[in-house]
Amino acid sequence: MSSSVVPPNLTPEDFEVEYSEEASLPPEDPSLSPSVWIQKNLFSSPSSAVLTVVFSVIAVLTIRGLLAFILxxxxxxxxxxxxxxxxxxxxxPLDQFVRIWVAFGSLIGLAGFSAAIFRASGTISLKRIAIWVMNIGVAAGVIGLLAPLSSSGRMGWIIAALVVFGVGAAIWFGFGEERRRSTFIPSIWVLSGFALIGVISLWVVPYGHYFLGEDGRATVEEGTVAFSTQMPWTVMWAILVVSHLVGLAVRDRLPAQASKGFLGLLWVIAPFVANWIILRDPDFDYDHVFSTDIPMALAFIVIGGAVLWAQSSSTIGETGRLLAIAILLAAVYTWVSRIEFLDFLPNWSMLQKARLSMLFLGLYGLAASNFSRDNATRRAYVAGWVIFMVIFHWLVTAVNSPSTLNIQxxxxxxxxxxxxxxxxxxxxxxxxxxxxxxxxxxxxxxxxxxxxxxxxxxxxxxxxxxxxxxxxxxxxxxxxxxxxxxxxxxxxxxxxxxxxxxxxxxxxxxxxxxxxxxxxxxxxxxxxxxxxxxxxxxxxxxxxxxxxxxxxxxxxxxxxxxxxxxxxxxxxxxxxxxxxxxxxxxxxxxxxxxxxxxxxxxxxxxxxxxxxxxxxxxxxxxx
Amino acid sequence: MKNTKLFRLLAVLFAVTMFAAACGSDDAADNADGDSTSSDSDAEGSDDSGSDDAGSDDAGSDDAGSDDESVDLTQGSVLDEVIARGTLNCGVSGAGVGFSTTNADGRMVGFDADFCRAVAAAVLGDAEAVNFVELTAAERFTAIQTGDADVLMRNTTWTQSRDTDVGMDFGPTTYFDGQQLMASAASGFSSSSTVADIDGAVVCTNAGTTTEKNISDAADAAGVSITLNTFEDFDIVTENFIAGACDIITTDGSALVGRKSVNEPNDWVIFPGQPISKEPLGPTYGQNDSAWADAVNWTVYATLIADEKGVNSGNVDDMLVNGDAEIIRLLGGEGELQTVMGLNADAFYQVIAQVGNYGEIFDASLPPLGVERAGANTQWTDGGLLYAPPAR
Missing domain, CATH: 1.10.3720.10 (MetI-like)
Structure with a gap:
């Protein structure tokens, strides 16, 4: 909608500077050898050496206490x-839990796609990846050394730490100084890589399956987690990757501003749809929908659209705005008056829809004068109203329908x-x-x-x-x-x-x-x-x-x-x-x-x- | 140019005024024959309300104009409301170990939760037609008064002031509890210790409850001085006890037994044998509603009679035919004891078949916590206090 009001000879892209992280990075300091780095940063003077030692001891004791608490x-x-x-x-409800996954999957898919369209994914250099992986190895090593574990558990942690650290070191030394600094990987792929490791671990690592047994008591089965955990997470991962790939493939063919606007709209209505349509599963009464809800929505679309079309006319002047204010006042009046003049409506949900629709019509109409440039703009303006009304009436009807869920x-x-x-x-x-x-x-x-x-x-x-x-x-x-x-x-x-x-x-x-x-x-x-x-x-x-x-x-x-x-x-x-x-x-x-x-x-x-x-x-x- | 604008402005303002005025007179006209309109809206409105929270007081949502009808509704018995609504709004604690807790599958379980289901089975024929309303101790009586909950199954002690001043009525006691103390045997206590032995001890309990007052009263009566420390909830009280910050902790006996069994092995002892307070716990509902009180009370009595006569969910079909005369009457095999109450004839059959008798309800929730059925919570035939009036 907003794209149509930019002055015609400029496109929004003209205002955007193509962003490149590589170009904007400041030059890095040269890598120091570990001994030089330690001397320069930790023990540069006697006082800093003392401070380093004292606070390291405090840090170690704190971490040790925390780990003892956690593990x-x-x-x-x-x-x-x-x-x-x-x-x-x-x-x-357990038998409808798939709805949670559908909602979550839609959001993940939307996120992956949007990340591609909005070019939200940054890049991360191989050098930083190597440092991160080595840091994870160090963290695992710290846990292995300081946590209260059995000796076999301690060995396991230390071996895992060494392996992870080794992978990081391999990335570090496998590429030359120049390459690890100048090779950039999109961070979304790095994140997906880590997520993939997590997903695979669900299939192979024997975390154990925890559930309530027949007798209602907590029960544990040896082995991997339940299939009902493995499968959805795998699918979620696949949705993320596929949606992002699709987004990358189509983003250059889509009109940038329009697709961004559309995705923005999706993000705004997504929580409503996820909650009231997917999770709540409204049980529509179709007789009522066809006899009342749809005619009412149509009335607001047609009459409201006609009013808006008139309001956005370039000759209507101040009258249009006053008309919008009149509608707004009438809408507000239906809220504040103790006696509702919309009482003729057969039930409460319709009263609610009529009130809100009027309120929105008034508010929307206030902006009409900004869209009076030409007929194309006016059409876009009225189309915006139609889309909004369709979504609004659909959602409110869904909200007012009873849920099929059986929840106590x-x-x-x-x-x-x-x-x-x-x-x-x-x-x-x-x-x-x-x-x-x-x-x-x-x-x-x-x-x-x-x-x-x-x-x-x-x-x-x-x-x-x-x-x-x-x-x-x-x-x-x-x-x-x-x-x-x-x-x-x-x-x-x-x-x-x-x-x-x-x-x-x-x-x-x-x-x-x-x-x-x-x-x-x-x-x-x-x-x-x-x-x-x-x-x-x-x-x-x-x-x-x-x-x-x-x-x-x-x-x-x-x-x-x-x-x-x-x-x-x-x-x-x-x-x-x-x-x-x-x-x-x-x-x-x-x-x-x-x-x-x-x-x-x-x-x-x-x-x-x-x-x-x-x-x-x-x-x-x-x- | 200026003048045209001004005229337009005036015209629109005039139109708005006319519109508002017209609306006002419309209302008056509408109200004159408002009766038929509003009853229409009631009939149609029943399925479009309660949009977000399934079943929270549907009654108020749909009758926009008809004051008469809503007054009628509140004047009628809660029993009619529950049957019309099709679900029972049952107030529970939600955090009462063994009594009402949400299990890992999201289901409300426990002794109190099962009695909610029993009432739903009796009134509605479906033990699962319950909407559990989690209430804090402070909210519970208000929730009954505002109609958010039809009945409380919420560890509510039956006291004189609650029965009279607060405006509640109490059903038959389902669990006889009493405040006791727990200490470590290593600090010289045994199960035969009394309040007189706790001189100088640091006693901990949760804040803002009657347990605080009970233990001070008991200590005064025994002539000992104690240091009383209170904490936000009993989890923290127990943590402090384990950490040694408290010599003695005190609350209802059932909770102490539960904590003791969870923290095995330990040398904790619970005393005195005769609790320092009486805590009769049972269903609570608004006062002066006999029809509803009867329905709730006799649901509890039915579980007690079934327990006394050995009728359980396993043999209830058999007992419906082969039981003694009282059982057959109670289960709806003959007579109309239930129908005159406004319930279905098989109301209590459904209770026993879908939920179970008192013993089954007790055994499902409390023994896993180490709370065994003994003392006051046994049938009168076994020397306990559970005594249901006869069904005839």
């Missing part, structure tokens, strides 16, 4: 192995799935609100400035947990009569509003870094305020804001753990409350908490690494 005999790691499915997706608890989502879902939706909710609030706070209109500033300051002055309690327990009393909201949805809205206030401040920082000349140049070109904001100011501001925005995203992901307190079964709560209460694993709390921290760390660390790459790629901090 000690009293740890019940079988609690985690038996409960891995519970931690991943809580009580999702409040929610069918739980565990890590719930954590990811909340984090993702929160980011989706908070981003547009945050940007709007940031624009409002820097607006010239005092009312916008006042409202945005008030919102941001109030939300930032309230602790997150208070907001979560409010939305989980008290929001229900403020809803219009006849409306109810699931706890998960309430939490996502509350958390999204909270996150938006912080995000707005980050974006505002970016907005204020845009120099006056940019505004003046845009004005001189005759752009309207919204065009200036959308095409000149925001792109630059958002680029500058990337580091704090990623920091905010990481914080959002980590703070989803707070939903455990209001009783949602995210995987922290499962580790902290559920597993320690099981008959077989009474009190086994530390194992779960260690695993949960490890997973949070891995995800947050990956996000932070990716943002570093993004910063480098966009040249932040260098210009």
């Amino acid at each position: 000690g005999e009293e740890r019940q790691w079988d609690a985690i192995a038996t409960n891995s499915r519970l931690m991943a997706a809580q009580g999702y 608890s409040d929610t069918y989502l739980g565990g890590f799935t719930l954590t990811l879902f909340i984090a993702w939706l929160t980011l989706l909710v908070s981003f547009p609100i945050g940007v709007v609030m940031a624009l409002g706070r820097t607006s010239n209109l005092p009312i916008f400035r006042l409202l945005s500033t008030g919102y941001i300051e109030i939300i930032r002055g309230v602790p997150l947990i208070t907001i979560l309690f409010f939305f989980a327990n008290i929001l229900l009393f403020f809803l219009p009569e006849g409306m109810e909201i699931a706890k998960v949805a309430a939490v996502v809205i509350g958390y999204g509003l909270f996150s938006a206030a912080y995000l707005a401040e980050n974006v505002r920082g970016g907005l204020q870094s845009i120099r006056r000349g940019q505004f003046e140049a845009a004005d001189a070109l005759g752009l309207t305020t919204s065009q200036r904001t959308a095409f000149i100011v925001l792109p630059q501001a958002l680029r500058v804001s990337i580091p704090p925005l990623v920091g905010q995203a990481i914080a959002t992901f980590k703070e989803t753990a707070l939903v455990a307190i209001i009783g949602l079964n995210d995987f922290l709560r499962i580790a902290n409350n559920t597993i320690p209460a099981q008959t077989d694993f009474v009190g086994a709390k530390r194992e779960g908490l260690l695993i949960v921290s490890a997973i949070y760390f891995v995800v947050a660390f990956s996000m932070s690494k990716y943002s570093q790459r993004l910063e480098k790629r966009l040249g932040l901090g260098t210009r």
Whole structure:
């Protein structure tokens, strides 16, 4: 949609600088021999020698204590192995578990494909790979030497460490200094390589099969993990690789901007589709769908489309905007009025759809004047509405259909799935609100400035947990009569509003870094305020804001753990409350908490690494 | 040019005003004959609500305008609501070792969870038609009052204030528990120790519960001084006990036995033989709802009578024909004891067939934790306190 509003003689590609990591790398220092390196970095003076020794001893003792804690005999790691499915997706029915894999596989496929289209995969030099592999070997060696293991276990770890270290050394010495520095491998292939090792290990390494036996007690079978674990992970790996290869093959033939826009749309609707269509498996009542839902969607598509077509006419002037405001007011009126004038609709789900559709129609119509250039642009604008309505009505109908799942608890989502879902939706909710609030706070209109500033300051002055309690327990009393909201949805809205206030401040920082000349140049070109904001100011501001925005995203992901307190079964709560209460694993709390921290760390660390790459790629901090 | 714009603006504003006004009068008109519309919406609305969380209070979602009907619904018995809804919302702890926990397959299991299933089997004929609502100790009574849960099977001690002031009613006790203490034999305690022997000891328990008050009262009564340390939950209490930070830990006897058996081998002893508090645990529901109370109570009694007469899930089909007169009446073979309660005639047959009798429910969950069926939790014929009124 947005591609159509760029001034016609420029294509978006004109603004993009082809990025090459090789070219942007600074020259490296020459490699030093180990003895010189050690002398230069660790023992350069008597005081640094003392510090090195003292802190090495402290580090060794800490690692030793940590390993003893993790690998000690009293740890019940079988609690985690038996409960891995519970931690991943809580009580999702076993006979329908394939839905979890389908959802996960779709996301992985989307990720692999997008990585190719967006050229998101960086490259990594052979030298760095060798260093990484050798580091893994060293880590394994440290575990082998310091952990409380049986002598055979210790030998196993040390042998494995030597083998891994040997592989790293082979990569290092197998190529000359020049080649290992100048040979670059896409990092996605390196990651897939490591993932492949993990997947193969599922088939050959006897991890053991942990499950609940017929009597309901935890049982272990010797041998490899269950086929129902091996096969899906293998398929997931294959999906990742294949989707990325397909993406690489087609990316030069696809129109770049359009395919990126389409993929962006997919990422936005993916959590909804994954949750409500794949995981929830709506049981559509097709009589109702054909008799009511589809006609209603068509009405909004046709009438709304006609209204939008009229609003985007170049001769309609201010009337179009006023019409949009009128629709918006009418929509808002249906929400706030105690007596609904849409009461003639036969049931609640239709009322909800009508209200929301009107609201969206008003909001969408506000932007009409930016699309009035020619008929092609207007068609694209109306087509955007049609696509949006189709997706919206389909999703809402799915949400309001009963689920076929037979689950004996409040929610069918739980565990890590719930954590990811909340984090993702929160980011989706908070981003547009945050940007709007940031624009409002820097607006010239005092009312916008006042409202945005008030919102941001109030939300930032309230602790997150208070907001979560409010939305989980008290929001229900403020809803219009006849409306109810699931706890998960309430939490996502509350958390999204909270996150938006912080995000707005980050974006505002970016907005204020845009120099006056940019505004003046845009004005001189005759752009309207919204065009200036959308095409000149925001792109630059958002680029500058990337580091704090990623920091905010990481914080959002980590703070989803707070939903455990209001009783949602995210995987922290499962580790902290559920597993320690099981008959077989009474009190086994530390194992779960260690695993949960490890997973949070891995995800947050990956996000932070990716943002570093993004910063480098966009040249932040260098210009 | 300016003038045209102004006129347009005014025209649109006028249109908006007219629109709003029209809407307002529409409402009034709609409301006048609103009865037929709203009953329509009720009929159709039953399957479109409860969108996200399966079965959380569907009642409120669909009747947009009809106040009368929703009042009717809350005035009726919870029994009717449950039957209309088709699932039982059963409040459980979710973290009560042996009583209600989620197992690795995501299924709620345990002594309390099975009694939820028993009530569902009796009322709905399907033991799996349960929606387990996990509740904290603080939320549980509110959940009953707001209708989020129909019944609590949640280690809730029957006390005078809860029965009266809090507005709960209590069913027959399913488990007689009592607070005890646990200490290491190495520090000089034995199973015959009493509260009088704990002078100067560091006693640990979980914060914010009656156990804290009970042990202080008991220590005062015995004239000993103790140091009381409290922790967030009993896992941490146990960790501190193992680490030696606590000389003695105290909570309900069933939990102590469970901890002791999990941490074998050890030299821990549980005392005193007669608990320092009475903790009768059983089903809890909102007060003044006899029909619902009867349904829940007689489900529990049915499991007790079946246990007393040796009827279990294995022989229930046989007993339906060949049992004594009371059993045949109870299982719905003859008479209409169940139908006058508003249940199906075979309600308690379903309970025994799908869930089991009291002994089976007990044995499925508690002996694996080391809690054996003894003392008060045996039938009155064996000297225990389990005594069901006769089914006739």
